[in-house]
Amino acid sequence: MARTREFDTEAAVSRAMELFWTHGYEATSVRDLTRHLGVGQGSLYAAFGDKDGLYRATLEHYRSTFAEAALRTLDEGADARSAVRALLVERIRIAVEHGGRGCLLVNAATERLPEDQPTRRIVRDVLDANQEALADLLSAAAERGEISTRHAPHTLAAFLITFLNGLLVSSKITPDGRALEPLVEVALIALD
Template identity: 40%
Template sequence: MARKREFDVDQAVDRAMDVFWRRGYAATSLQDLTSALGIGSGSLYAAFGSKEKLYGLALARYTSRNAAQLVAELESAKEVRPALRAVLMAMAEADLCDPDRGCMTVNAATERADDPDTAAHVSATLKLVESTIAGALERAQVRGELTADKNPAELARLLTTFIQGLRVMGKARAGREFVESAVDAAMRTLD
């Protein structure tokens, strides 16, 4: 008979997410994970199968939370420009407050680009971001916030790419003045 699990799996994934986010996949040891989760290696393997599978769960947790915030902000926005600027500045602010962590999606894309599961997950997340922005810009165009000569799909692709660069610059400690200026320039593409 299998023993009853004596730890909260969701809480363990959250803790693992923090470790992987701060240290990266390669620099995170099994000891780092078991210490952070407060469990033994046997329990970790029994619950998650492997470090790699736990990483996948942690990355999925991170991207679903962050994507959900972006989707909620942009889909509920009465005016797209201020909502989009607020989303961009919130990302920049997160990086300014804790540049060591940066964005876990960017970290995953750069560290584990050769892992098919990670690459697929990052790609799906970026497509969700792009489609959410495109949808918001299409609604803005219908409401007259965006001129008819603008292509929402192209702008969404540009802004999705900009977001990833913004996150990299945050990790590179570009500073508040730099990121605010960059966000202002990105917002001017909507003029």
């Protein structure tokens, strides 16, 4: 009787995330995954069910690392404009790394939706959480008089998330932070 190889699933998810992020879901085969992770196919399936299960696990890992770090950036800003600028510039920096691999969640949305409903839920949850955090920040900033009240905070937050998603797609085409960062200043005009 063959013994299932034990491995660190958290480390495997992190390594698989890098592979999916660099090559995408479709271009990453199970063979690529087993080779990159150094595990057998049976162990991979026992831990995650299938390639889709591992992919969803990588999206959840991305959510709990990169997406949560982005929300912490909002809490660390001295004022709303600085916090939003820092968030957007940091997302550009991450997206242009490694030759412009973009954002794993935006990549998932463009590659896997609308057919893959579990992926849609994960992406939607992260976008909703980001938008809600931005709306809270902008609402408080409007009350303090830091930003204009011309637009509702939820509308501004939705605009900024939409802008960021477009910027992250653009980062795959033009993986140059110096070319993309000036666009952030244009988007920040919406806060005036």
